Amino acid sequence: MPPIDRGVESKKREPRRRGSRRTVSPPRLREARRRVAAHVVPTDAHELASLSQLLRRPGIVSLAIASALARMPFSMGAVALVIFVHSRTGSFGASGLVTAAYSFSFAAAGPALGRLVDRRGPRAVLLPSATVAALGMMAIIVLGEAGAPVAALIAAAVAAGGATPPISGVLRQSWPRLVEPAELPAAYLFDSVLIEIVFVSGQLLTGLLAVTIDPAAPLGFAGVVGLVGAFWFAWLPEVRTMAPSAKHHHRRAGALASPAIRLLVVTGLPIGFTFGALDVALPAFGAGHGSSAMGGLFTALLGVGSVIGALVYGVYASRFGDLRQANVRLAIAQPLFCLPLLLAPAPIFLVVPAVLAGLYAAPILTVRSRIAQIAMPPGTGTETFTWLLLAVMIGVSAGSLVAGPLVEASGWRLGVAAAIVVPAAAVPLFVIRQGLLPDG
Numbered sequence: 001m002p003p004i005d006r007g008v009e010s011k012k013r014e015p016r017r018r019g020s021r022r023t024v025s026p027p028r029l030r031e032a033r034r035r036v037a038a039h040v041v042p043t044d045a046h047e048l049a050s051l052s053q054l055l056r057r058p059g060i061v062s063l064a065i066a067s068a069l070a071r072m073p074f075s076m077g078a079v080a081l082v083i084f085v086h087s088r089t090g091s092f093g094a095s096g097l098v099t100a101a102y103s104f105s106f107a108a109a110g111p112a113l114g115r116l117v118d119r120r121g122p123r124a125v126l127l128p129s130a131t132v133a134a135l136g137m138m139a140i141i142v143l144g145e146a147g148a149p150v151a152a153l154i155a156a157a158v159a160a161g162g163a164t165p166p167i168s169g170v171l172r173q174s175w176p177r178l179v180e181p182a183e184l185p186a187a188y189l190f191d192s193v194l195i196e197i198v199f200v201s202g203q204l205l206t207g208l209l210a211v212t213i214d215p216a217a218p219l220g221f222a223g224v225v226g227l228v229g230a231f232w233f234a235w236l237p238e239v240r241t242m243a244p245s246a247k248h249h250h251r252r253a254g255a256l257a258s259p260a261i262r263l264l265v266v267t268g269l270p271i272g273f274t275f276g277a278l279d280v281a282l283p284a285f286g287a288g289h290g291s292s293a294m295g296g297l298f299t300a301l302l303g304v305g306s307v308i309g310a311l312v313y314g315v316y317a318s319r320f321g322d323l324r325q326a327n328v329r330l331a332i333a334q335p336l337f338c339l340p341l342l343l344a345p346a347p348i349f350l351v352v353p354a355v356l357a358g359l360y361a362a363p364i365l366t367v368r369s370r371i372a373q374i375a376m377p378p379g380t381g382t383e384t385f386t387w388l389l390l391a392v393m394i395g396v397s398a399g400s401l402v403a404g405p406l407v408e409a410s411g412w413r414l415g416v417a418a419a420i421v422v423p424a425a426a427v428p429l430f431v432i433r434q435g436l437l438p439d440g
Contacts, residue, residue: 051186282412
């Protein structure tokens with residue numbers, strides 16, 4: 001019998017001491033590191049619990065209400081313009097042009113306003129820009145009532161959209177100063193839910209005011225409330241104390257110096273395209289069944305779906321995978337969730353498909369914000385988040401511009417088809433270039 005290796009035998013029998021190193025298999029080790037890096041806890045409801053804690057912080061509720069009022073023109077503007085211009089011109093083509101001009105100017109001027117906020121502070125930018133935006137809204141009403149040509153309406157829409165203050169960029173830039181690092185995912189989720197609440201209430205108010213008072217009423221309401229909200233927001237201490245960025249962080253490329261931010265900007269276009277196309281197609285569906293003002297109610301259902309999607313994401317965030325995986329999976333879900341809209345034969349049958357079509361929105365905006373917060377260059381917070389939002393708005397503008405003539409020529413279903421085809425064609429870009437993004 002060969003001799004027994006006493007050393008080996010003693011190691012086998014030796015009990016593991018407390019605190020001794022435990023061997024971890026590579027998959028488990030990678031998962032542990034991923035959870036630490038992403039601040040993910042095993043409880044799927046963690047973000048909703050953090051959300052409850054977030055709302056108990058002093059000043060957060062006032063900040064949320066003020067920002068919601070200031071962003072009301074953002075939620076009401078597109079559909080209100082479609083309804084108003086169509087009521088005065090009788091043309092969805094003209095409505096699409098004016099709405100596209102409003103959205104495009106909002107997107108084109110936004111990064112410059114965001115960069116000014118980063119370099120000069122919020123009050124120096126938000127107060128004058130909000131004033132000009134409100135005056136632009138009033139000019140659209142005056143020109144429309146006077147029977148002015150479409151070119152004049154477009155010019156007023158450019159002024160109103162281009163001067164819209166970057167409220168969302170300022171708020172998202174402020175979250176790291178206002179909350180603990182572990183609460184940041186919940187803060188971005190909360191802001192996405194808040195945007196959807198603003199959209200739902202704004203769309204409902206647009207339809208309600210247009211039907212019960214006049215098609216011009218939503219534009220006037222949005223202009224006044226947006227102005228009041230922007231002034232309130234700018235004077236809150238959480239915003240007023242925001243310091244300009246250091247001069248050594250100023251660079252010509254700004255936020256776009258980061259490849260990840262550039263990718264987020266490009267992939268924001270198809271996300272917005274769906275919104276813009278549906279902003280035209282759904283009022284056209286309403287017009288075919290009695291009144292274009294019903295479009296406000298239908299687009300509000302998209303917001304309801306987005307709020308539901310945000311709650312689902314808050315509970316099951318870890319099941320979407322890391323940030324890269326979640327970004328790709330939600331991009332795939334976007335066109336798929338819009339498909340049932342094509343099957344609605346009457347308004348009552350559009351309710352559930354409209355809610356389903358909005359499910360992806362708040363989760364994908366939340367994921368994009370979390371990626372941006374990690375990848376943005378120093379000193380570019382407001383500009384970065386403004387770029388993200390305005391990339392979506394450029395997509396909205398393109399969607400309105402394309403859907404207007406399509407709906408005019410062949411009906412609302414062709415507008416919905418465009419809202420499906422464009423984001424579906426962009427999915428390969430999400431997949432191929434995902435390596436540029438941080439995973440958490």
